[in-house]
Amino acid sequence: MREIPDRFAGKRAIVTGASRGIGRAVAERMAAEGARVGLIARGRSDLEDVASVIRGRGGECLVLPADCAIETEVEAAIDTAAATWGGLDVVVSNAGIEPADLDARAHELAASAWELVIATNLSGQFFASKHGLRHLVAGDGGSLVCIGSHCGSLGICINETAYSASKGGVLGMMRVMAADYARSGIRVNMVIPGVIDTPMNGYLKADPELFRHVTEPILAGRLGTPDEVAAGVLWLASDDASYCIGTALVIDGGVAAV
Numbered sequence: 001m002r003e004i005p006d007r008f009a010g011k012r013a014i015v016t017g018a019s020r021g022i023g024r025a026v027a028e029r030m031a032a033e034g035a036r037v038g039l040i041a042r043g044r045s046d047l048e049d050v051a052s053v054i055r056g057r058g059g060e061c062l063v064l065p066a067d068c069a070i071e072t073e074v075e076a077a078i079d080t081a082a083a084t085w086g087g088l089d090v091v092v093s094n095a096g097i098e099p100a101d102l103d104a105r106a107h108e109l110a111a112s113a114w115e116l117v118i119a120t121n122l123s124g125q126f127f128a129s130k131h132g133l134r135h136l137v138a139g140d141g142g143s144l145v146c147i148g149s150h151c152g153s154l155g156i157c158i159n160e161t162a163y164s165a166s167k168g169g170v171l172g173m174m175r176v177m178a179a180d181y182a183r184s185g186i187r188v189n190m191v192i193p194g195v196i197d198t199p200m201n202g203y204l205k206a207d208p209e210l211f212r213h214v215t216e217p218i219l220a221g222r223l224g225t226p227d228e229v230a231a232g233v234l235w236l237a238s239d240d241a242s243y244c245i246g247t248a249l250v251i252d253g254g255v256a257a258v
């Protein structure tokens, strides 16, 4: 049996969007490697499910329901974890939405849809980063990992103006945070997932033609798993990646290679 490393023993972590998909995989894996994990998402009952899995394996976590688009809610959730554990070491800013039914080409995009996506994906990652960094600065430094997307750096997400803008914003924000905090002992990095098999991509599976179009460039010949993304997030967050600062780690089954 594969031995589980303990790279996060004694570490105190926050994961946003921890109720399902990539965030859930990150939270469960980090807890399995020894971290105490603050689980943030909107729905308490989904978070309780994740918490019961983590606790059932002997891990420690806090259920911290919060809407990442509302600064005061994110701030309160992060402060609760830091107060409970006496600080924070790791922040994973992951929560996001991709409402394909609302997003559109620019001239067809409703301002309300634009604002929803920017508020959740860009402001949400800003609020989690801001309040997480506050605790990392006050402590002994640490690590922040943001979650981006090819939609923010390549023009491959057709009809998704708001989502692409939000993820491009996260990339720019990640780079300046990496520069601003490196000398405070805080490493800021990002993972760029390809097409991953999570509930977010339910709309793709429901549309065979779109699914074929989106999956054709994947050299791996399949969708990625949340755990394959979590492996990269944990590596960047851990001391194994001690020389990575401002890195955007692509985990995409080869999409960007062609």
Ligand SMILES: NC(=O)c1ccc[n+]([C@@H]2O[C@H](COP(=O)([O-])OP(=O)(O)OC[C@H]3O[C@@H](n4cnc5c(N)ncnc54)[C@H](O)[C@@H]3O)[C@@H](O)[C@H]2O)c1
Pocket: 016, 017, 018, 019, 020, 021, 022, 023, 040, 041, 042, 043, 066, 067, 068, 069, 094, 095, 096, 097, 098, 120, 124, 147, 148, 149, 150, 192, 193, 194, 195, 196, 197, 198, 199, 200, 201
């Ligand atoms: N799945 C992919 O193919 C893919 C590709 C590239 C990037 N991403 C990014 O990875 C991240 C995770 O995506 P996923 O595929 O796991 O999606 P998902 O829909 O499976 O999970 C998203 C998580 O974010 C939470 N969330 C959404 N809005 C929130 C809000 N306002 N406040 C608090 N929590 C909120 C959800 O509750 C859930 O826990 C997102 O930032 C997404 O943009 C995903």
